[in-house]
Amino acid sequence: xxxxxxxxxxxxxxxxxxxxxxxxxxxxxxxxxxxxxxxxxxxxxxxxxxxxxxxxxxxxxxxxxxxxxxxxxxxxxxxxxxxxxxxxxxxxxxxxxxxxxxxxxxxxxxxxxxxxxxxxxxxxxxxxxxxxxxxxxxxxxxxxxxxxxxxxxxxxxxxxxxxxxxxxxxxxxxxxxxxxxxxxxxxxxxx
Ligand code: 5GP
Numbered sequence: 001x002x003x004x005x006x007x008x009x010x011x012x013x014x015x016x017x018x019x020x021x022x023x024x025x026x027x028x029x030x031x032x033x034x035x036x037x038x039x040x041x042x043x044x045x046x047x048x049x050x051x052x053x054x055x056x057x058x059x060x061x062x063x064x065x066x067x068x069x070x071x072x073x074x075x076x077x078x079x080x081x082x083x084x085x086x087x088x089x090x091x092x093x094x095x096x097x098x099x100x101x102x103x104x105x106x107x108x109x110x111x112x113x114x115x116x117x118x119x120x121x122x123x124x125x126x127x128x129x130x131x132x133x134x135x136x137x138x139x140x141x142x143x144x145x146x147x148x149x150x151x152x153x154x155x156x157x158x159x160x161x162x163x164x165x166x167x168x169x170x171x172x173x174x175x176x177x178x179x180x181x182x183x184x185x186x187x188x189x190x191x
Contacts, residue, residue: 001041001175005189007034008154008176014183018128018159019100026125026153027060035067038175042123042151043071045173049148051121053077055114055140057096057107057132064153065123072121077114079107079136092142096135099128109139116144127152127174130161137170149173156181157190 013021025031051072056065057079065076082093082105091108098105114120122136133150140147149171155162157177166172177190 001038003034003037004153004176007031008178008187012187014181014187017182018156020126020154020156020178020181020187022154026064030063032067035064038064038153039068039071041175042068042121042173046072046121046149046151049121050119051148052119053114053145054121054123055079055109055136056123057081057136060125061123064125068123068151075113077109079109079139082106082108092139094135094138094142097129097131099126099131107135107139109143111143114139114143114145118143118145119148120145121148122150123152124150125153127155127161127172128159130165133161133165133170133172137165151175154178 007025011024015021025034051074053074054065054069054076056062058081062078069076090111093106093108095104096107120140122133124132137147152174155174155177157179162172179188179190181187
């Protein structure tokens with residue numbers, strides 16, 4: 001998606017070797033007009049699929065998922081991050097290792113919102129090692145729902161998540177795939 005790539009080139013800030021900060025339009029301040037274009041592009045790419053629900057993870061995925069849902073005409077569920085180990089009640093849960101913070105946390109979704117047979121599209125802002133998507137995919141499997149695929153805004157293709165999850169059969173549509181990046185030379189895209 002050329003508009004997104006241009007924006008990353010212009011406003012993305014590279015930290016160290018593997019973190020891309022996009023706080024000015026995606027992760028802190030949000031460019032809603034750009035989100036609308038992102039939502040339309042997800043809809044175009046998954047036009048062949050029935051999508052009953054979009055599932056994302058708090059916090060950064062929520063805004064993107066909500067705007068995208070307006071084009072899919074479906075509800076959004078966001079998996080909540082939960083600090084406590086013992087989670088009682090009617091929830092599906094899985095563990096995710098945070099890429100940006102390095103720690104492990106639980107994510108939960110209430111069983112009443114994720115039903116057997118639901119056709120679920122995952123949406124997230126970044127794909128790096130794939131832990132967040134894997135955690136979300138497990139919630140979908142545990143619910144007996146059907147995983148349609150995953151829509152990712154920025155995939156860091158030099159990290160292993162995308163390749164591994166595609167090899168496992170997950171359909172992933174990434175709107176910008178970063179092949180390499182460095183503070184000196186900037187961002188290079190894969191396609
Ligand atoms: P993964 O679980 O695939 O390793 O990482 C994906 C999650 O980590 C995303 O939900 C995103 O919030 C965060 N993340 C991973 N890499 C980056 C990055 O380079 N920049 C930002 N802003 N977030 C990232």
